[in-house]
Amino acid sequence: MNFLKKYIFPALYGLLVYFTVRLLHDTDINQRFWERRFYINAVEMTCSAIVGYLSIYIFRRLFKYYDKRWPLQLSYWGVVRELVILVGASLVLVNVIFVPMDMALHRGDWKAWWIPWADVADINMIPTLYAIIYYGIARSSTWLKAYVNNKVQLEKLANDHLETELKFLKAQYHPHFLFNAINTIYFQMDEDICGAKNSIEKFSELLRYQLYDQQQQVPVINELEYLQSFIDLQKTRSSDKLKMKVAFDEGLNGQQVYPLLFLPLVENAFKFIGGDYEMAITAQLSGNEIVFRVENSVHPIKQPMNTNGSGIGLDNLKRRLDLLYPNKHNLLIVNNYNNFFGEIKLQYE
Structure with missing residues (x-):
């Protein structure tokens, strides 16, 4: 040859x-x-x-x-x-x-x-x-190689950019979470030392999950257990008037999702709950989608966000969904006079 x-x-x-x-x-x-x-x-x-x-x-x-x-x-x-x-x-x-x-x-x-x-x-x-x-x-093979290399470089730059942006969003989110959790424990220490110790244990579990389990997808059951621990921690400082309903579909188990996407809605609900102090948190399977809903009453004067549905935590949530689930998610935010409703639909893998 x-x-x-x-x-x-x-x-x-x-x-x-x-x-x-x-x-x-x-x-x-x-x-x-x-x-x-x-x-x-x-x-x-x-x-x-x-x-x-x-x-x-x-x-x-x-x-x-x-x-x-x-x-x-x-x-x-x-x-x-x-x-x-x-x-x-x-x-x-x-x-x-x-x-x-x-x-x-x-x-x-x-x-x-x-x-x-x-x-x-x-x-x-x-x-x-x-x-x-x-x-x-x-020269066709040379130019084909150059084309492939260019595509790889562009994809690498895009991935690096997305990874940097995700890290930035997470860096914004962590101080927000730490402030809320520490604030909860601070108020609890004046009234219930033993309860504060239990809260610190739950807080350490939550923090460990955030620090070590964010890089890859996790089973949705891990995410729901994390949410339940967060809910238990928040309930310790909530009003006695709180009427809460939490329902997680038993079929949600090994489906893979990116972590900490459901938390902003729950955190927002605890932050702005008022009025009748009603809150409902549900997660269920619907075909090939995971549907997560949070609904809570709010004080008519103290709205959780402006009419466009913006806010640092929820804005970050929107951006993370766009980056992690492009064309594979739906985020619905409805902010009425005395009620807030948020829904996330994810196509799981």
Whole structure:
């Protein structure tokens, strides 16, 4: 295979150029080149083979130069630049060999220092066409590799950007959680030391889950257990008027979800509950979706968010859902005069 590529193919390339030129030229003047004197054809074919060897050698050297001189990056300008250099080298070569050959073989047909413009066009256009074709075939694997590398780099940059943004969102969320939890324990210590100790234990469990279980998806049962611990912790400082309903579907077990996506709705409910002090937290399976709902009454004056449903915790939740579940989630926020409703639908894996 290497012998064919190195020794046979260049000659065939040169002869292909020669026979294409002869076909176009002889068709135009109604001539059959095989009826000419043998030595003319022999000289032309020999020179064409030499052009083939030199062309392939120069092209391959240029390809090595391209790879060494310029980084592997697919771009329109890069292709044009390489083609201009390659075509220029090809034109110089064919004019150095074919033009003197044509003048010498047809010295008696026209002036020694002049050849017809039709011959000049054939000598330049046909080799240029084949040089471009060869370039396209020979460099296709290189440009495909550059394309794949570019795509990989773009995806890596996008993933790095998303990971950085997720870390930033989590960094915003952690202080918010710590403040609420510590504030809860602080008020409890004045009234119930034993209860405060239990709250600290629950708080440590919650913090451990946040610190060690955020990088990958987790079984939804782990997330629900975490929510239950958070609810128990928050109930210790809630009003005695609180009427709460918590219902988790028993079918929710090993389905994989990203952690800490349900918590902002629960935290928001405890923060802004008022009015009739009613709260309902449910999670259930619906087809291939996990549906998580939080509904709570609010004081008519103390609204949990503005009319657009914004707030730091919920804004972060929206962004995290967009990053982690693109086109695979639905977030519904309804903020009425004395009631707040939030729903997350996730397509689990």
